[in-house]
Amino acid sequence: MKQSSDRAATTPRRLDALIIGAGFGGMYALHRARGMGLNAHAIETGDDVGGTWYWNRYPGARCDVMSIDYSYSFSDEIQQEWTWSEQFAAQPEILAYARFVADKLDLRRDISFGTRATAVEYDEDAALWRITTDDGTTFEASYCLMATGPLSVPKQVDIPGADRFGGDLYLSGKWPHHPVDFAGKRVAVIGTGSSGIQIVPVVAEQAAQLYVYQRTPSFTLPMRNRELAPDFIAHIKKYYSDLRASARHSLTGGVRPITYRPLFSVSPAERDELMEGAWQYGGLAFLGLFSDILTNREANEVVAEFVRGKIAEVVEDPDTARRLTPRGYPIFARRPCLDTGYYEAFNRDNVTLMDCLEHPIVEITEKGIRTDQGEVEVDIIIAAIGYDALTGAMLSIDVKGKDGRSLKDKWAEGGRSHLGLMIEGFPNLFVIAGPNGPSALANFILLNEQNVDWVCDCIAHLRANGFRSIEPRLEAEEDWMTKVRELGSRSLYPTANTWYTGANVPGKPRTFPVYIGGLGRYREICSEAAAGGYRDFDFR
Incomplete structure (x- = not known):
């Protein structure tokens, strides 16, 4: 629910730091900022902490990073007190972990929930950001931290007729907070990326009939999840500090x-x-x-x-196996999927694969889905159609920097930044786990920690030296973007149509805004930038 502690919309609330988002990046940013003595506050669209794990409650939702890696490393007390139950944690357990951390650090007192930023505008004379929310509240902050997340803007269903469907239509990325009963129902799942692959086996066990509408077949590997034995947990907790040190300097941020x-x-x-x-x-x-x-x-x-x-x-019917088999792009150039019984689900009598490459969806009707082969009537449609990733969340806000320059204009040809942390022309605007860092190829929680630590150290440097603002120089930003592009071009990643490249969103510029040099090397580069006196940045 929306908190009532903010002042009237006509009186801006003055802060040192305003954090947009209360997922794992925003939570840690708030904790660090408060620890520095800053007057800091966060705003969050959802009604609680957790970010993507607050919204993604679909059947079978589970993290594909091992739980001993996908958790905070900054507090040994938290590491020792929290115990994971499985190697790959399910959404309810991850959300419970986020809530545990929020309680432990007493974060909620400085978060406005149910609050969305609509405009973020820089006042160059005052050297502050003015943030307007959907309820008319205005914040003024010296520093604005964008912890909006790389996977927080689900694509909307863009199939003709979706608005006239007479049954229930659910987005996997904005799943309802009440149970959904599939028993005896005819269900359609549109999309077979990571989310669809997790949804299908679970719904198949409950629904009377399940139709899986596949556009591009995905490579998926067996997760083979398992419970964590008490002796293994004790072993991990004993050596957590060493494991974390290794993970921070690894390629992916994990063990x-x-x-x-x-x-x-x-x-x-x-x-x-x-x-x-x-x-x-x-x-x-x-x-x-x-x-x-x-x-x-x-x-x-x-x-x-x-x-x-x-x-x-695995798949018994040869024709179904053929249509499930990916071809035409490199394996792992799209985000690797992990499943529990996905291919096996197609051996069930109540599961039918609908190949949209051979027979595209024409429209959604009042009663179901029509392809060029005819209409299939269903009671429920689940749209697991992905995200406007990496840049979508920031571009959903009207962000304007110096001289009123719009971020939409700055990023018209793709997301640009220096180190994935700051943007030329947008002083004191810090990006957490955004484009042009390791983002999708790293453990997001350790990346969040590294980004937040760098940002907070940067703010401390500003304040200690009497500077009001910092922004990267244009030539530094261009050099970094060149490095990101050149490294990416040596790999097979840019060759696939995926959310990594923006190819899943019609009209989005096709780029590969991910640094593939690894989290360990990325940390070194960021540390060198700070240790060198931030020579690639301008101070005022």
């Missing part, structure tokens, strides 16, 4: 193994044995097998063909 072994350095028999072992172990073990999966197209195809063979082994 998942990596290798420097190229695929063709081992014999075909040995690599098949390695891949079979990874398949049986589950999770993202595949990504640690060979060093060149995402740089060598031939090596990538070897791994892809192995997984394609597994689909044919």
Whole structure:
């Protein structure tokens, strides 16, 4: 519910720091800012903390990063007090963890829930940001921290007729907070990315009939989730500090193994044995097998063909297996999916694959979904159609920097920033886990911590030296963007149509705004920028 502690909309509330978003990045930013003695406040669209895990409550929602990695590292007290129950935590447990941290740090007293920023405008003379919310409240802050998240703006259903459907239509990314009963219902799932792949097996067990509308087949690996044994938990907690230190300087920000072994350095028999072992172990073990999966197209195809063979082994109907088999893009160039019984679900009599490449959806009708083959009547439609990722959340707000320059104009050809942290022309506007950092390729929670720590250290530097503002120089921003592009072009990531590149949103500029050099190297670069006296930035 919306808090009533804010002043009347006509009187701006003056702050040192205003944080937009109360997911894991915003929560830690608020904690750090308060610890510095700043007058800090956060606003959050949802009615509680948790960010994407507050909204994504769909059936089967689960994190694909191991729970011992996908958690805060800044507080050993929190690490020791909280105990994860599974290797890959489900949404209710992750949200419970976020709430536990909020309680532990008493964060909610400085968060306005049910509050959305509509405009963020810089006053250059006063060197402050003026933030307007959807209820007319205005904040004025010396520093604005955008912790809006990379996956927080779900795509809306853009299929003709969606507004006239007579049944229930749900977005996976804005799932209702009440139970949804699928028993005896005819259900359609549109989309087979990470969310759709998690939804299908769960709904298949409950619905009378499930129709899965697939546009692009995804590569998905077995999660093989398991409960965490008490002795393993005790072991992890004993060595948590060492594990976290290793994770911070790793490629991905986790303890998942990596290798420097190229695929063709081992014999075909040995690599098949390695891949079979990874398949049986589950999770993202595949990504640690060979060093060149995402740089060598031939090596990538070897791994892809192995997984394609597994689909044919699991799915009993050859035609269904063929249509579920991804081709035409490199494996793992789209976000890797983990599943629990996804391919097995298509062996059920009540599950039907609807191939939208062969028979595209024409419209949603009052009673169901029509393709060029005819209409299928359903009671419930679940749209698991993805996000306007990386830049969508910030661009959903009217952000204006110096001289009234709009962020929409600045980012007309794609998100631009220096280090993924600051934007030329937008002083004292800090971005947490935004485009042009490791973002989608790193453990978001450790990335959030690193970003927030850098921002808070930067603010401390400003205040200690009597500066009112900081912004990156244009040439530094351009150099960083060149580095991001050049590194990305050496990989297979930009070759796939995915939310990484913006190809899933019609009209969105196609870029690959992700630094692929790894979290460890990224941390070093950011630290060097600060240690060098922020020489790539202008102070006022």
